[in-house]
Amino acid sequence: MNGLAVQTPYTVPVGMMDALQITLLVLVAAGATAVVLIRAPVRQVLMLSTYGVLLAVLFLAFQAPDVTLSELTVGAVLLPAVLLLTLAKVRKKEQ
Amino acid sequence: MTPRQRRWIFLVAGAGLVAFYLWGLLGLPGFGRYPGPYGPAILRVVVAQTNATGVVSAINFDYRGFDTVGEEFILFVAAAGVATVLRRLRGERDRPAVDEAADRDVPDTSSAVRMVALLSVGPVVLAGWWLASHAQTNPSGGFQGGVMLATAFVLIYLSGEFLVFKRFSPVDLTDVVEAVGAAGFAAIGVSAVAMGLPYLKNYLPLGQVPGAVSSSGTIALISFFVGIEVAAAFILIVGELLDQTLLIRRYSSGRGG
Amino acid sequence: MQVFPFIVVAWILAVGLYGVVTSRHLVHQIICLIVVQSSTYVLLLGVGYVTGAVAPYFFDVPNHTPAVDPVVQACALTDVVVEAAVTALLLSFAIQAYKRFGTLDPQELAALKG
Numbered sequence A: 001m002n003g004l005a006v007q008t009p010y011t012v013p014v015g016m017m018d019a020l021q022i023t024l025l026v027l028v029a030a031g032a033t034a035v036v037l038i039r040a041p042v043r044q045v046l047m048l049s050t051y052g053v054l055l056a057v058l059f060l061a062f063q064a065p066d067v068t069l070s071e072l073t074v075g076a077v078l079l080p081a082v083l084l085l086t087l088a089k090v091r092k093k094e095q
Numbered sequence B: 001m002t003p004r005q006r007r008w009i010f011l012v013a014g015a016g017l018v019a020f021y022l023w024g025l026l027g028l029p030g031f032g033r034y035p036g037p038y039g040p041a042i043l044r045v046v047v048a049q050t051n052a053t054g055v056v057s058a059i060n061f062d063y064r065g066f067d068t069v070g071e072e073f074i075l076f077v078a079a080a081g082v083a084t085v086l087r088r089l090r091g092e093r094d095r096p097a098v099d100e101a102a103d104r105d106v107p108d109t110s111s112a113v114r115m116v117a118l119l120s121v122g123p124v125v126l127a128g129w130w131l132a133s134h135a136q137t138n139p140s141g142g143f144q145g146g147v148m149l150a151t152a153f154v155l156i157y158l159s160g161e162f163l164v165f166k167r168f169s170p171v172d173l174t175d176v177v178e179a180v181g182a183a184g185f186a187a188i189g190v191s192a193v194a195m196g197l198p199y200l201k202n203y204l205p206l207g208q209v210p211g212a213v214s215s216s217g218t219i220a221l222i223s224f225f226v227g228i229e230v231a232a233a234f235i236l237i238v239g240e241l242l243d244q245t246l247l248i249r250r251y252s253s254g255r256g257g
Numbered sequence C: 001m002q003v004f005p006f007i008v009v010a011w012i013l014a015v016g017l018y019g020v021v022t023s024r025h026l027v028h029q030i031i032c033l034i035v036v037q038s039s040t041y042v043l044l045l046g047v048g049y050v051t052g053a054v055a056p057y058f059f060d061v062p063n064h065t066p067a068v069d070p071v072v073q074a075c076a077l078t079d080v081v082v083e084a085a086v087t088a089l090l091l092s093f094a095i096q097a098y099k100r101f102g103t104l105d106p107q108e109l110a111a112l113k114g
Helices: A014-037 A041-061 A065-091 B003-025 B038-050 B055-063 B065-085 B111-133 B142-159 B162-168 B171-194 B218-255 C004-021 C026-047 C070-101
Strands: none
Touching: A014 A041, A014 C004, A014 C026, A041 A065, A041 C026, A065 B142, A065 B218, A065 C026, A065 C070, B003 C004, B038 B055, B038 C070, B055 B065, B055 B218, B055 C070, B065 B171, B065 B218, B065 C070, B111 B142, B111 B218, B142 B218, B142 C070, B171 B218, B218 C070, C004 C026, C026 C070
């Protein structure tokens, strides 16, 4: 399909959508590298939360709003909360 | 084997793995050129067959409902596993916290955090409930709504004491709610079998208007059960981890600081 | 643009695996596992995308507009939530390992016996 396949209030020209998707993919790749390269656990959890938001925006650009909602609630809120609780447990004895 | 050797062996083997992976991925029909027959076949018939305008939820709870039953039970077992692994073993006891946390400076929760958390609990519960009950209309569904409801309980913990969280979600009640959710989903499927239809067939009346809340038969009902099950599972998990860390902290803030 | 998303998927997988193998902290290892899982979500959605199509929701768009593939979205959706619970289970194992052995370094844990 070239050009606009359908005229709705939500579609944009294909070139613009391509540029958006490429930018978001590059940001996601950079975010994943940053998550792995950070070694301090608490900072890594914050970076994981940012990575979750980036992924959610990427899924939105891939026309998948349901997966966006899932990734936002799970990856940006619940998973960092569970991780921080675990870190609080293991850090208590390290001090 | 030293860590350096391990790293070099991984780099070699990992390069080989990624090369094969890329070779396989490049054989796909290219990004944006999805050819496959399954997607367009479903899109052609879904609104007429189920009166649901949210196609993804219709697939999750009707066309591929059996897969979703399996996934929900994975969630159920994972929550039970966390509760089992973190149980109090014979020989452990709650150590008094004075010796452990006395040298750590634990600041009180600031009033700004408490106020914001308290004010957002209501809207978050409302939004989560709306998401869990509108699966057939919008991008919503039981899974997202359930996770949002669990997040509301985490906000309750943030805005108050640990005891308030425990009072709002006692373990027995959360256990029962989770079991009701999981069993409700399976029971809907079994009730279809009891009527002589295949397991999980959508047999409730489909409603008049596509996408209305009361349309699409069992999809809305299943989404509701999934929502409460997911919410209860995550509240249990967070509650278990909080038990581990903060029963002690509560004592220390009263005695030491 | 035809193959760029798949290259990004392979990159995220490689980076995540590198993090798992060379990690010195169990929680860091589990977070790198989360990164590896996220590469599969991007792959699933990338396979089902149709250029110029809309999201598969027909509430305010006429009924037979060309839409992206909804089946892979359904798979990815349940995947995201369930993997979070499995990660919580892994974290509880990490807590118990710390309680028993006193260390969170996977390379020291591998050397312990019993």
